[in-house]
Amino acid sequence: MTGLLSFRYGKMSSIMDNKMKNNILPVFFIGIVIMLLFGNTLLPKANTIIYGSDLSDQFYFWKSYFIGSLKNGIVPFWNPYSFSGTPFLAHPSTAAFYPFNLVFLLLPLSFAFSVFLYSHLVLAGVGMYWYMRKKSDELSSLIASLVFSLSGFFAVRIYAGHIDIISTAVWIPWVFGSVTHTIENFNKQRFLIAVFFTALQILAGYQAIVIFTWELTGLFLILHIFFQYKKEQKIIYSMKKAAIYIAIIITSYCLSAIQILPTMEFVGRSIRFQGLPYDAASWGSYNLDTFKLFFFPFAYGSPFWDNYSYKGPGPNYLELAYFTGRVPILLFGFYLISQLTYLFRRKKIEKTYFFSLAALLFFAFMASGNNFPLHKILFDLIPAYRLFRFPSQHLIIEVFLLALVSGIIASKIKLILVKVMILILIIVELFGYDKKFIKLANLPIASTDKTLTDFLKTTDKNVRVLPHFNVTAALRSAFDFESASYYRIPTTSGYNPLILYNYYHFIDLVNKSSISSIPFLNVEIPLINPMSPLLDFLNIRYVLTDNRGNLEEYPSGKYKIVTAREKYKLYENMQVTSRFFLVNDVQVYKSAKEVEDQILFQNADPSKVILFNENDLNNFSPPDSACPQNDLGQVKIVDYAANKIDLEVNTTCNSFLSSSEVFYPGWKVRLDGQASDIYLSNTAFRSIYVPKGKHKVEFYYFPLIYYLGGGITLITSLILGIYFRKNEE
Numbered sequence: 001m002t003g004l005l006s007f008r009y010g011k012m013s014s015i016m017d018n019k020m021k022n023n024i025l026p027v028f029f030i031g032i033v034i035m036l037l038f039g040n041t042l043l044p045k046a047n048t049i050i051y052g053s054d055l056s057d058q059f060y061f062w063k064s065y066f067i068g069s070l071k072n073g074i075v076p077f078w079n080p081y082s083f084s085g086t087p088f089l090a091h092p093s094t095a096a097f098y099p100f101n102l103v104f105l106l107l108p109l110s111f112a113f114s115v116f117l118y119s120h121l122v123l124a125g126v127g128m129y130w131y132m133r134k135k136s137d138e139l140s141s142l143i144a145s146l147v148f149s150l151s152g153f154f155a156v157r158i159y160a161g162h163i164d165i166i167s168t169a170v171w172i173p174w175v176f177g178s179v180t181h182t183i184e185n186f187n188k189q190r191f192l193i194a195v196f197f198t199a200l201q202i203l204a205g206y207q208a209i210v211i212f213t214w215e216l217t218g219l220f221l222i223l224h225i226f227f228q229y230k231k232e233q234k235i236i237y238s239m240k241k242a243a244i245y246i247a248i249i250i251t252s253y254c255l256s257a258i259q260i261l262p263t264m265e266f267v268g269r270s271i272r273f274q275g276l277p278y279d280a281a282s283w284g285s286y287n288l289d290t291f292k293l294f295f296f297p298f299a300y301g302s303p304f305w306d307n308y309s310y311k312g313p314g315p316n317y318l319e320l321a322y323f324t325g326r327v328p329i330l331l332f333g334f335y336l337i338s339q340l341t342y343l344f345r346r347k348k349i350e351k352t353y354f355f356s357l358a359a360l361l362f363f364a365f366m367a368s369g370n371n372f373p374l375h376k377i378l379f380d381l382i383p384a385y386r387l388f389r390f391p392s393q394h395l396i397i398e399v400f401l402l403a404l405v406s407g408i409i410a411s412k413i414k415l416i417l418v419k420v421m422i423l424i425l426i427i428v429e430l431f432g433y434d435k436k437f438i439k440l441a442n443l444p445i446a447s448t449d450k451t452l453t454d455f456l457k458t459t460d461k462n463v464r465v466l467p468h469f470n471v472t473a474a475l476r477s478a479f480d481f482e483s484a485s486y487y488r489i490p491t492t493s494g495y496n497p498l499i500l501y502n503y504y505h506f507i508d509l510v511n512k513s514s515i516s517s518i519p520f521l522n523v524e525i526p527l528i529n530p531m532s533p534l535l536d537f538l539n540i541r542y543v544l545t546d547n548r549g550n551l552e553e554y555p556s557g558k559y560k561i562v563t564a565r566e567k568y569k570l571y572e573n574m575q576v577t578s579r580f581f582l583v584n585d586v587q588v589y590k591s592a593k594e595v596e597d598q599i600l601f602q603n604a605d606p607s608k609v610i611l612f613n614e615n616d617l618n619n620f621s622p623p624d625s626a627c628p629q630n631d632l633g634q635v636k637i638v639d640y641a642a643n644k645i646d647l648e649v650n651t652t653c654n655s656f657l658s659s660s661e662v663f664y665p666g667w668k669v670r671l672d673g674q675a676s677d678i679y680l681s682n683t684a685f686r687s688i689y690v691p692k693g694k695h696k697v698e699f700y701y702f703p704l705i706y707y708l709g710g711g712i713t714l715i716t717s718l719i720l721g722i723y724f725r726k727n728e729e
Contacts, residue, residue, distance in 0.1 A: 026129060026141070031125075034118060039435075048110065049441060049444070051441035058482050060444045061485050076089060081488060081489060082496065084490075091496070092164070097258050099200070099203075128149065131174075142423060143407055145403070147325065147406045155435075156437055162206075165209065168209040169209050172213050174197040174201075180224075182194045183244055189724075191247070191248065192724055194248045202260065258710045258712075259709070262709060267387070267498065272497065272498060274501070276388075276518075277519045282379075285370050285375070286320070287371045290312070291364075322392075327429065331422075335353065362374075367392050367394040453483075463539055466492050467479060468545045469544070469545065469546055482496075493524065494525075496523060502683055502684035503662050510529065510535065536607055537607040538660050543559065544570050545568065549571070579660055580637065580661075582651060582655045590614055595612070616679060636648040645661075648696060649695045654691050656690065658682070661686045666701050670698045670700070676688055676689070
C-alpha cells in the first residue's frame with residue numbers, strides 16, 4: 001500500500017471528482033449528523049466504551065493483545081493464549097494491515113473504538129455522496145448518503161460489535177463507484193482508484209462483503225455489456241470490459257497480498273476450509289415473513305438485552321436487521337411504477353432502473369438462502385460460499401441499492417422543498433431507530449473476576465487453563481474466553497470462527513467422538529471430558545467450571561478444588577503433563593486415519609507414546625526403544641514468548657521431544673544452533689528428534705508467507721506508483 005498511500009490528496013481528489021472540493025458543505029453536514037447520532041458515545045467517560053457484543057467479547061481483547069505486543073517490541077504473529085496456540089495476525093478480523101487501524105495505536109482503546117466507528121460511518125456517507133454526485137444534484141446525493149450511512153444496518157452492527165463487518169461494508173459505494181466508472185470509461189487514473197478502494201475493502205477484513213461487492217459489480221458488468229452490444233463489436237467489447245474487471249480484481253488482491261496470503265493459509269487449515277454443512281451455512285435465511293422487518297423493524301419483539309422479547313427466526317435479530325426506513329421503500333415503489341409506465345408508453349427501459357431492479361431481486365433471492373434455490377446452487381458451485389454463514393448478510397447490498405434508488409428518484413423531483421422534507425423524514429425516522437442501538441457500556445474487563453485472574457496470572461505460566469463452559473454460559477462475564485490474551489493466561493479454548501482443524505479434531509478424539517462436532521459448534525471447541533487422560537496431555541492444570549461443577553468427586557484424587565465463589569469453581573488437575581516432555585515409544589502409521597483410530601479406539605496416550613503418520617516424517621531417526629520411559633532425562637523451559645520458546649534438554653538416550661504445542665507452518669526449530677525438523681505428531685502437535693546428551697532447543701515462529709505476501713504487495717505498489725507517475729508526465 002506504500003506507493004498508493006503516498007499520493008498527494010490534491011491529486012486524488014481531482015481524479016475522483018473535482019466537484020467534491022466545491023461541495024464541502026454537504027460532507028460537513030454528513031459528519032455533523034453522524035456526530036449527533038453518536039452523542040456521548042463519541043467521548044466515552046472513564047471506564048466506559050461504546051457498546052458492542054463482539055466488541056466486548058473479541059475485538060477489545062484482540063486490539064489489546066495487538067497493541068500490547070507491538071509496544072513490547074513483539075510482532076504478534078502468534079497467540080499462545082487461545083486454543084493452545086493459534087495464528088493471530090493471519091486472522092482476517094484483526095485487519096492488522098488496514099490503515100485505519102492506526103487509530104488503535106494512537107488513542108486509548110475506549111476512545112479509539114468510538115473514533116473508528118464514527119469515522120467509518122462518515123466514510124460510508126461521503127462515499128455514497130461521491131458516487132451519487134455523478135448522477136444527481138447535491139440534495140438528492142445527500143438523501144442517498146444519509147439513507148446508507150444512517151441505515152439500521154450500521155447501527156445494529158455497532159450494537160452487535162461487528163467491527164470488521166462495518167469497516168468492510170462502508171467501502172461498498174467507493175468500490176462500486178470506482179469500478180463501474182472504470183468499466184464505463186477506462187483510463188489509468190480510474191483504474192488506480194478502483195484498485196486502491198478495492199484493496200482497502202479487502203484489508204478491512206470481512207471477506208463475505210467483499211464477495212457480495214464483486215457480485216454487484218459483476219452484475220453491472222454483465223448488464224453494461226448487454227446494453228452496449230448493438231453499438232459495439234460484441235465479442236471484442238465484451239472481452240475488453242471483462243479484462244478490465246478481472247485486472248482490477250487481480251491487482252487489488254496483489255496489493256493486499258501481505259494480509260490475504262497468510263489469511264488463505266490460515267483458513268486452509270481451519271475448520272472452515274472444508275466448508276460448512278448447508279444447514280449451518282443457510283442458517284439465518286430470510287423468508288417472506290422476515291422481509292416485513294424492512295417496514296416494521298421490531299415486529300418480532302425487542303432485541304435489547306435489558307428488555308429482551310425477540311421471538312423471530314434465528315440466529316438472532318442482529319443478523320436479520322437491515323432497516324432503511326420506510327421512505328426509501330416508498331420512493332422505490334414510486335420509481336417502480338413510474339418506470340413501468342415509461343416502459344409501457346415508450347417501449348424503452350432506463351438502464352439504471354433495470355440494473356437496480358435486477359440487483360435488488362438477485363440479492364433478495366440470495367438472502368432467502370434455503371427458501372430459494374439460487375443460494376444452494378451457488379453454494380454447490382462456488383467454494384467460497386461454503387465458508388460463510390447467514391445468507392441474510394446479502395441484504396447489505398439491498399441497503400446500498402435502496403440508498404442509490406432514493407437518490408435517483410429524488411433527483412427527478414423538481415421542488416427543493418419536497419426534497420428537504422424527504423431528507424428530514426429520513427433523518428428523523430432513522431435517528432429514532434438507530435439511537436436505540438448506540439449506547440455506552442462498562443469496559444469489557446469490568447465484570448471480570450479480579451481474584452480469579454490475579455491468581456491465574458501469577459501461577460505457573462507454562463501450564464494451561466481449561467474454561468469448562470460454552471459461549472452462552474453466564475460464567476463468561478467472570479472470565480471471557482478471549483480475555484485470556486488480555487491477561488496473558490494460556491488456555492485451551494476461545495471464541496473464534498477460525499479454529500485450526502487438526503486441533504479441533506483432536507478435541508473430538510479426546511471426547512471419543514467419531515462424528516465431527518463442527519456442524520453444531522463452529523466458534524468454540526466442544527467441552528472436554530474432564531476424565532479423559534488426553535486432558536492431561538494438553539497441559540491443563542486448572543479447570544474452571546460454573547458453580548455446579550463437582551470435579552472433586554472424580555476418583556483417584558485427580559482434581560483438587562482451589563477456590564469456589566458465587567459464579568464458579570476452580571480445580572487443579574493433579575495429573576497434568578508438562579508442555580514439553582521426552583518420549584521413546586514411537587508408533588508410525590500409514591495414514592492420518594490410522595493415527596486417529598489409535599487415539600479413538602485403542603486409547604493411545606500421547607503423554608506416553610508418540611504417534612506419527614509416515615507421510616509427515618522426513619529424515620526420521622528412531623529413538624532408543626530400550627531406554628525406560630521414566631528415565632529419559634529432563635526438559636526445562638528457559639523462556640516462553642509468543643513467537644519464541646527456549647528449552648534446555650538433557651536426555652539419557654536418543655528420543656523424541658514431544659509437546660502439546662500446536663503444529664503450524666512457519667514454526668521452526670534450532671537444535672544447538674542448527675536447523676532441525678519439526679514433525680506433526682499426535683494429529684495436531686509439534687515434536688522433534690533429540691539425540692542423547694545436553695542440548696539447547698529454540699522453537700521460533702518465522703512465517704515466510706508474510707515475506708512472500710509483503711513482497712507481492714510492495715512490488716505491486718511500486719508498479720502502480722510508476723504507472724501513475726508515468727501517466728502524469
